[in-house]
Amino acid sequence: MISNELSQKIYNQLINGKAINKNSYVEKSNELTENPLYSEIFINFDEYRQLYQRINFDLVNKNGSFYFIRELNGGDANDATIKIQALLIIIGRIVMEKGYLFDVLTDYRAGIKLEDLSLAMSEERYTDILHTCKLCSSRSIEDEINSHLIARGIMFKNSRGHFVLSDAGAAFFSELIDSK
């Protein structure tokens, strides 16, 4: 049975291009908890899928980690998706190239500091790519991360103020690794 209250919250997030993750981070207690919105969709998936199909959206579950909606019969690749992918690849590369464990990015207690990211991303090899993707040309890296990753539920800021990959962000890398 669909919950009116939860379905409204779900709609608000999905229609704004936000992923609904399996787990949500609670900053106050610094812990991950099961996301009631994800559970709501999971339990009533058929109903929700039908609901969104009627308004021309496909309700997608990726890797059993998160939900998002995409337009049915959508056109070309949208710019926002490429920007998200470019940002994630560059952040992942910075972490790996510096010899850190990838787990730092996925452990909600750890994460990476904005200063570390900003410093690395200011290197020419990265700025060239970012500018080509129309990123960081007029906004700071923090603004870009906030706008493309945090606001969309692909990353979150933990209680230490560090950036951490959410289930959606981690799933992107899992698929990247599995596909190679």
Add this chain to the structure above:
Amino acid sequence: MGGYLSGGWRRYYLILGDLFSDSLENLIKTGIVSEFNKSRGTIAFQPAILEIFRLFDKERTRGLRSAELENIRVQLENAYQQHETLSFSDDNIAFLEQRDHLFDLLRTINSQIQNNTDHLQHEADRLSQRLDQDTAVLSLQASQQHREMLVQVKRIYDREIIPTLEFLNIREYSKTKAPLAIIDDIIRLYDIRGYEDDSYYIGQYKLSILSHYKTVEKVKQALQRYLHQERRHRLTYNAIEQAYLDLQTKAQSTFTESLKDKYIFKLFAQESLYFRGLKNHAAGQEARIEWHERNHLVYFEEYLIQQNAKKRSESSAEIKTFDNRPKNDRHNAIKRRIEKIIKACDIKPPVDDLYLEMHSLLMDELQADYQLQYLLYAVSCFKQQQGSKFKTRVSFSYPQKTIRYQNQVLEYNKREFIS
């Protein structure tokens, strides 16, 4: 050539040198110290002596690597070939020399394998302890150290554990003969030529060397968990590196492509996008708003003024009249009774204190329903009814007159009822 020492070790042995300065000459004479240079402050020991020192310090022992194990294998093979060409006889000096050399070699191999096993066990314990401490890697620095440890595990596994297991594995097929299989061949030679005692002792050496296989296998098992971690890390690194190079190639190609295909966004295949079709923000992804600073204090005060005005207008709209009250209101019922009582009462002037008179009247008539607040209403009603015929005169006194009734007090200025 002797082994030179550096850093802390050199200092340590120079101190030893100072302590035993008288004996240094003896050490040089006996060949333990192969070189001593006072002006450069260096001292060189024979390699065998350094090996002895290493035995006392496990941190400095190094495992046998492929090259060293291959060297042992070659020595065994040479020993076998030498024995094969010799006639086994106690009178044959060459045979006796080869036999002594063989037993020396077996002793050395046994000792080296023992040291190697100890070293591997020590390293496995050290790395396990260190890695298990870092169950939660919460900082970049700790993560870097953790990764370096994993690299060490991988290095030891590849360079020391696997070669040692191959060295000790007699069943392993390879182009070259396994070292323990060569020892088996030597044992057979001694058996055939009637030297059963020697073959027995060589067999004992072989068993002793082989006994390390299980221990090294256990070390290998103990490190398996970390090897999985290391492998996962390596795969992640490779995958991200590949994705990054693809992205970089696409970005670079936009600098040279024709204007039509200039944008990187056209180069991405739909299928390659993980978040393909993710909905744009409803408000528009690229929206930019001029967001000027504002004086919040001014706006807050303005808000308070608005709220006060609103409150005032609302409160005036809520003025309640008698008629607005429901008909069954208890107070209204009592007031209607009071009106009837006043109408029916027979109070004639002069009355010295109208309030007191009215109070007595209402107490009698209303009894339990009477409250002091109704007195004012009764006086007002009385004045309304009798005002056209008679007059009331107010007299002021200090303190004012009071009437107490049921824990209530009414203070009033006396009104005389006169004709």
